Amino acid sequence: MSNALQRTRDAIQNRAAARYRHRGEIARVDDAVAITRMLGTQEFPWGITQALSFALFRTYAVPSIGELLYATGQFTEQTQKRYDDTVLLLDAPIEHGFDSPAGRAGIRRINQMHAMYDISNDDMLYVLSTFVVCPVQWVNNYEWRRLTDHEIDGLTNYYRRLGKHMAIKDIPETYADFERFYEDYERRHFAFSPKSLAVADATLDLLGTFLPYRLLPRAVVRRMSFALMDDRLLEAFGYPKPTALERNAVRGGLRARGLAIRFGARPRSEPLYGREMTQVCGYPRGYRIEELGTFAPGCPVPHGLSAVATVDPQVTKGQRTAE
Template sequence: MSVQAAPGRASSTGRMSGAQVRRRIAVLDPERDADEIARLSLVTLHGHDAFVYLLFTVAFMKQVAVPTMARILHRRGTGDILRHTAKRNDDTIVFFGHLLDHGPTSPVGSAWIERMNAIHAHFPLRNIDSLYTLSTLALDPHDLTAPFGVQLFSDAEREAQFRFWRGVAVGQRIADLPADRHELARWAEVYEQAEYAPSAEGREITAALIAAFGERHLPPPLRRLTPQVIAAVSPERLRRVHDLPEPNAAVRAAVASTLRAYAATVDVRRVAVDRSFVTSFGDARYGPRGPEEVGYQRGRRSVG
């Protein structure tokens, strides 16, 4: 479901304030309107490229903290995540963008989910690993930012985000889906305790992810601090697994102040009602593409 501006609420240039977006969310039901709330929350309101890329980077690092997942993605050094890190990341976010723009049960959303299923069929993914990926998507936007004293997402937004990603997981035919986000959080905690372990593959992928974030979103003089920035946002367990540096007080304070300044200006910031990850992470960089042109291409060496 794509977002439409309420009559009289958006300017002629197709922009509205964050406060207007939040008022729109407030009149929607997180169960019935989960897809629309998820898009308004994750894309329209908080779809800033650097913020999205930061959350994505840490979520990906969490997945490769599991050695079985790290080995699948590493592929003995031939994995797209090592050879074409930025494009591999962009492609995944483009998948998310199509699902958020149209909803997972729409014809467009279903086509992109089937493309994901076809890609995943090439690899020996365990159901529990797919469940954990679901947890990072559904829970991390709040869980990674709340420790800095900011409340970016209302309870209704968090509930809708869970329901949206659970709907995606249903389309992916993932089994044993938790019924609510609290159950998912408890399950993810047990999974991390059992499955997290250091691996050379996981740490190599993590280094590539951190470098890609710095190259895209930090000015050259500050790129040496990228590991510190990412470590500041990463949970302690994740830092230990990947041997990330303990973030120093200055970097932690800078990250915290940046997030708090961002949170304080959400209501007054004007955002494009038609903002889309598909455009910012896909079309603007690689041109329009269909599902078969995005992501892993078996036997083709020139893709990310």
């Protein structure tokens, strides 16, 4: 073998080893929080963010969920705020851990909001199942590599722990159990509701404000979104079924992005948290976790609570200020 050919071969092997560096690091980690953090902030930050957004979107197709969200008015009248708050609250335990002040504050706020409404355990469990199943399906379909069994177990165990903190009962033990519950629940409960459709349309409108989608006509963004939806979801919302060409173009474009990352991008050296993403834009002056979300009438802000996580957007990455 010539020296030039050997150098080329070595360069390819070195690039491949660098590209898969995080996978090797994750394989040596047993902590579910650390695995979920590495997958969501370094290995697949864009893909898992899209998957979790899509997971929440799917839940609107269950009328008991979609109609409740419509009744709050938050998802149709303050869509950006609800998007931001959801990302920030779910991100707190991932970034800081369940036992940190910020992680506890995020979960407490989620539980306080849910306690204001009569939500069944099954609906709560279905939402949790989308957080488990949708990221795995998205990454395996569109990202630059598939998840390993160890990574899937880590994600599953993270959300099992989140569910326990939310007092959800009868949480499945394994990913396969979650997937069966998810499929069965959608088959039994997906149905058309005008109120659920209004929430879904407001969410698609918000998508059109994010880059690069805001550079495209709204109708094009909607058709692209439809191309990523399965027939069960399309039918539940009464959305038109996309053509095979549309589906192949949109899904093929996502797979092409994955290939480009595999062969041309370096692994992310620094984590990218939800609060740092351009889509989360409602708190340019920072935020306090215990003031995110919605509150019962007459109590818009939980006065008297200490600020466990005040985030200043001017503070450098990874630093926090606490009052």
